Amino acid sequence: MSRLTSDTLRIGDTDYPVHDAPLPGTWVCAALEKGYRLAARVIDRYHVALECQVCGTLNLARAFTLNKCRPVCKGCQFRKRQEEAQSVGLVYLGRDPDDPHYGRYRVTDCGHEIRRQFELIKRAIDGTTGVRCEICHRAREEEEACARGWRLVGPDPDGEPNYRLYVHEDGCGATQRIARVNMQTGRFACGTCGDVWSAKPSALYLMRFAAPDRSPVLKLGMSRDPDSRMRHQLGLPDHVEAGILRIVPMETGRAALVAEKRLHGELRRDYPGAVVPPEEFSDYLRVVSEIYDASLEPVILEMLDRVEAAGPQSG
Ligand SMILES: [Zn+2]
Numbered sequence: 660m661s662r663l664t665s666d667t668l669r670i671g672d673t674d675y676p677v678h679d680a681p682l683p684g685t686w687v688c689a690a691l692e693k694g695y696r697l698a699a700r701v702i703d704r705y706h707v708a709l710e711c712q713v714c715g716t717l718n719l720a721r722a723f724t725l726n727k728c729r730p731v732c733k734g735c736q737f738r739k740r741q742e743e744a745q746s747v748g749l750v751y752l753g754r755d756p757d758d759p760h761y762g763r764y765r766v767t768d769c770g771h772e773i774r775r776q777f778e779l780i781k782r783a784i785d786g787t788t789g790v791r792c793e794i795c796h797r798a799r800e801e802e803e804a805c806a807r808g809w810r811l812v813g814p815d816p817d818g819e820p821n822y823r824l825y826v827h828e829d830g831c832g833a834t835q836r837i838a839r840v841n842m843q844t845g846r847f848a849c850g851t852c853g854d855v856w857s858a859k860p861s862a863l864y865l866m867r868f869a870a871p872d873r874s875p876v877l878k879l880g881m882s883r884d885p886d887s888r889m890r891h892q893l894g895l896p897d898h899v900e901a902g903i904l905r906i907v908p909m910e911t912g913r914a915a916l917v918a919e920k921r922l923h924g925e926l927r928r929d930y931p932g933a934v935v936p937p938e939e940f941s942d943y944l945r946v947v948s949e950i951y952d953a954s955l956e957p958v959i960l961e962m963l964d965r966v967e968a969a970g971p972q973s974g
């Protein structure tokens with residue numbers, strides 16, 4: 660496989676001039692010892708082209724590195740990073756052009772692109788750290804707040820990592836620091852208007868969305884005001900048909916939350932194949948999870964019937 664043209668050699672995406680000088684025997688041996696074939700001298704008397712004996716990739720190296728160290732094969736390194744990424748649910752896309760310690764990855768579950776330190780991927784493989792998609796994570800936190808009638812503004816101004824800053828969007832409009840876990844469970848009150856989300860009536864809902872040329876999907880969720888949730892908070896573009904199939908009033912937000920969690924658990928357990936991955940709707944629906952295939956409509960309607968039959972305080 661001679662990639663030698665008259666006087667240049669293509670390495671990666673670049674053509675390098677061949678440096679017309681004999682290949683010293685010691686360099687040829689050093690290359691073999693380190694897993695390469697010395698293909699040519701390039702650029703000047705300080706550089707060589709090394710062909711990896713494992714993967715065939717041509718690498719540019721300094722003659723000094725060849726003789727004194729162990730040159731890294733870019734092809735083998737790419738393959739290794741691909742394998743490492745795959746083992747933690749990512750697809751390796753290549754190095755970050757701005758920082759040699761970072762790589763670009765696609766998250767297999769949601770399709771988002773993230774950048775991560777190579778070192779962090781190694782730690783994720785060891786299990787000492789997780790790899791989470793911050794785009795989905797942010798969207799999830801926004802949704803949590805939305806479901807309680809609040810809006811996520813951003814991180815806690817006091818720097819407390821478990822707290823966030825929120826606005827009482829469906830209430831008095833006040834801004835408040837709230838622990839994220841309390842936002843999740845609804846166990847907090849608005850310090851300005853006194854509104855306690857978990858104690859006020861709420862509702863479970865089932866919505867149906869149909870974008871043109873796509874299979875329709877269902878969203879099962881809870882909100883004090885499902886209609887406003889659908890119209891204003893989901894970020895629906897005009898071309899998506901949306902409708903509320905069912906609303907089950909619940910006596911308290913707390914009961915609604917418990918019931919909702921139980922239903923999602925049952926659906927994920929009994930119909931894992933009907934859970935639609937975010938990449939199939941994230942372009943038109945501002946939510947990250949708990950979207951189901953439209954074929955589950957009768958199943959979910961029946962579940963909601965059971966919740967309603969059990970009474971308003973059921974959870
Ligand atoms: Zn290689």
Ligand SMILES: [Zn+2]
Nearest residue numbers: 769771792795
């Ligand atoms: Zn994501």
Ligand SMILES: [Zn+2]
Nearest residue numbers: 827831849852
């Ligand atoms: Zn308020």
